[in-house]
Amino acid sequence: MTHTLHRRGTKESLRTDYIVFGITAQQFNGKDSAQVLKKFFDIVSPLHPTNMGDMRQGGMLTVADLPAGVQDNSIVHAVFNDLETLEEAVRRLKTADLGISIVVSSLCDDVAELAKRNNVKLHTQEVSLGIHGNLKKLPAEEFLHVTTQCGHGLIAANLVKSMVEKVKNGKITPRKASEEICKQCSCGVGNINRTEALLKDMAGIA
Numbered sequence: 001m002t003h004t005l006h007r008r009g010t011k012e013s014l015r016t017d018y019i020v021f022g023i024t025a026q027q028f029n030g031k032d033s034a035q036v037l038k039k040f041f042d043i044v045s046p047l048h049p050t051n052m053g054d055m056r057q058g059g060m061l062t063v064a065d066l067p068a069g070v071q072d073n074s075i076v077h078a079v080f081n082d083l084e085t086l087e088e089a090v091r092r093l094k095t096a097d098l099g100i101s102i103v104v105s106s107l108c109d110d111v112a113e114l115a116k117r118n119n120v121k122l123h124t125q126e127v128s129l130g131i132h133g134n135l136k137k138l139p140a141e142e143f144l145h146v147t148t149q150c151g152h153g154l155i156a157a158n159l160v161k162s163m164v165e166k167v168k169n170g171k172i173t174p175r176k177a178s179e180e181i182c183k184q185c186s187c188g189v190g191n192i193n194r195t196e197a198l199l200k201d202m203a204g205i206a
Contacts, residue, residue: 002179003124003126003151003152003187003189004019004105004149005105005128005151005152005190006128006131006148006151007105007148007149008141008144008145008148009198009203010143012106012198013028013145013194013198014106014107015082015083015107015110015196016082016191016193016194016197017079017081017106017108018079018080018081018082018083018085018086018104018105018106018159019029019077019078019079019080019104019105019106019189020044020078020080020086020089020090020093020102020103020104020105020122021075021076021079021101021102021103021104021105022036022037022040022075022076022077022093022098022101022102023075023079023102024036024037024072024099024100024101025101029099029100030072030073031072031073032072033072033073033074033100034070034071034072034074034086035077036042036098036099037054037074037099037100038067038068039096039098040076040093040100040113041067041076041078041100042068043086043089043092043093043096044078044089044092044093044175045078046081046089047089047092048085049078049079049080049085049192049195050074050079050080050081050191050192050194051078051079051182051188051189051191051192052066052078052079052188052189053066053071053076053077053185053187053188053189054066054070054074054077054188055074055075055076055187056070056071056073056074056125057069057184058142058153058187059183059185059186059187059188059189059190060188061179061182061188061192062183062188063100064075064166065110065190066097075171077092077187077188077189079189079190079191079192081193081194082184083106083110083114083189084112085106086106087117087118090102090114090118091118092105092119093122094120094130101123108127108141110148111125112125112153121198123188133178139157139160142198142201143160143161143200144157145198146160146181146195146198146199147160149182149185149189149190149191149194150184150185150189150190151189152185152187153188154185154186155181155182155184155185155190156184159180159184160199162192163177163180163181164177164199164202167199167200167203167205168203168204168205172199172201174199174200175192175196175198175203177196178192178193178195178196179192179197181195181199182195191197196206
């Protein structure tokens with residue numbers, strides 16, 4: 001299961017948000033896997049992901065050289081803004097045949113079509129059943145579109161609200177605000193470009 005499973009948003013917005021992971025099986029091929037996981041970054045980096053990360057180190061906004069610090073049994077990933085680039089990443093990873101699990105997180109229909117086009121057999125498909133409980137305690141839906149980009153809940157709704165106000169008042173650019181928000185996600189799976197677009201929309205600027 002991936003903790004990016006619960007990202008919220010409109011279909012239009014989620015079609016700018018695609019994540020691909022490289023994952024080892026800890027008791028099977030995790031030992032001495034650091035070099036393989038570094039190759040994952042070598043493959044996806046030239047495709048200019050909006051964010052990349054390593055579950056042990058963090059994301060590219062907080063770690064200067066992700067490949068250098070990769071350790072055995074980590075989980076590495078890259079975030080893309082369009083299906084075409086994600087598909088190219090999957091093609092390259094398939095060709096490289098790294099011997100690790102490749103997990104894609106996005107809209108199910110898009111992944112199914114991608115797999116069909118590239119002769120990739122889907123092993124497992126998981127879906128989010130949404131949020132249950134006292135929903136009155138949740139922030140407004142527009143803020144959830146940003147906060148759910150961190151599956152560990154490290155992006156606070158109040159931070160998003162604060163950044164929207166600062167963007168409105170010209171105290172910070174939408175890009176800088178997006179980077180500050182995405183830094184809070186310690187894994188580095190926040191979509192910097194998508195968050196920037198969402199902040200602009202909430203702030204009512206072009």
